[in-house]
Amino acid sequence: MKLRSATTHRETENTHAPTQRKTRRGAAVSLTATRQLVFELLHKYPSGAKAYDLLNDLRALKPNASPPTVYRALDFLVANGLARKIHCISMFIVCHNDEGKQSIPKLLLVCPHCAGMRAIEDNQVLAPLINALIAQGYRPDHQGLEIGAVCPSCDKSLFSAR
Numbered sequence: 001m002k003l004r005s006a007t008t009h010r011e012t013e014n015t016h017a018p019t020q021r022k023t024r025r026g027a028a029v030s031l032t033a034t035r036q037l038v039f040e041l042l043h044k045y046p047s048g049a050k051a052y053d054l055l056n057d058l059r060a061l062k063p064n065a066s067p068p069t070v071y072r073a074l075d076f077l078v079a080n081g082l083a084r085k086i087h088c089i090s091m092f093i094v095c096h097n098d099e100g101k102q103s104i105p106k107l108l109l110v111c112p113h114c115a116g117m118r119a120i121e122d123n124q125v126l127a128p129l130i131n132a133l134i135a136q137g138y139r140p141d142h143q144g145l146e147i148g149a150v151c152p153s154c155d156k157s158l159f160s161a162r
């Protein structure tokens with residue numbers, strides 16, 4: 001995705017309503033210029049970004065941007081299903097629209113050493129896990145499930161350092 005230049009005031013001149021985004025459930029969401037900008041910046045980080053990464057990027061475009069600006073924008077994106085917060089490593093990642101697909105929660109493996117993430121969408125893995133949660137009276141979060149797990153490359157380097 002291309003990033004828009006710093007001239008966000010030009011946004012109003014565009015005719016194709018760039019601030020309308022579809023949530024994962026298909027509802028249209030209007031984004032303010034700042035939320036749109038944070039959303040676009042987040043696309044630069046396919047494997048997730050910390051809020052302060054986004055703040056630094058945003059400050060390059062809007063020098064007076066403050067941490068609450070970024071947090072509020074991220075909260076909005078998360079609340080509307082456009083982004084997801086990976087709680088165990090405090091990172092944010094874009095949620096992609098899987099049009100037509102059933103929105104089954106994804107299982108996300110998060111490495112505590114390198115913060116690398118890997119999504120598992122294998123229903124044979126997910127379905128029993130989700131059923132077990134439901135059997136315990138839990139309602140799985142539509143944002144997905146996180147599991148902390150040392151990734152193969154960290155495991156290798158940790159193992160070889162011993």
Ligand SMILES: [Zn+2]
Pocket residue numbers: 111112113114115116150151152153154155
């Ligand atoms: Zn790792």
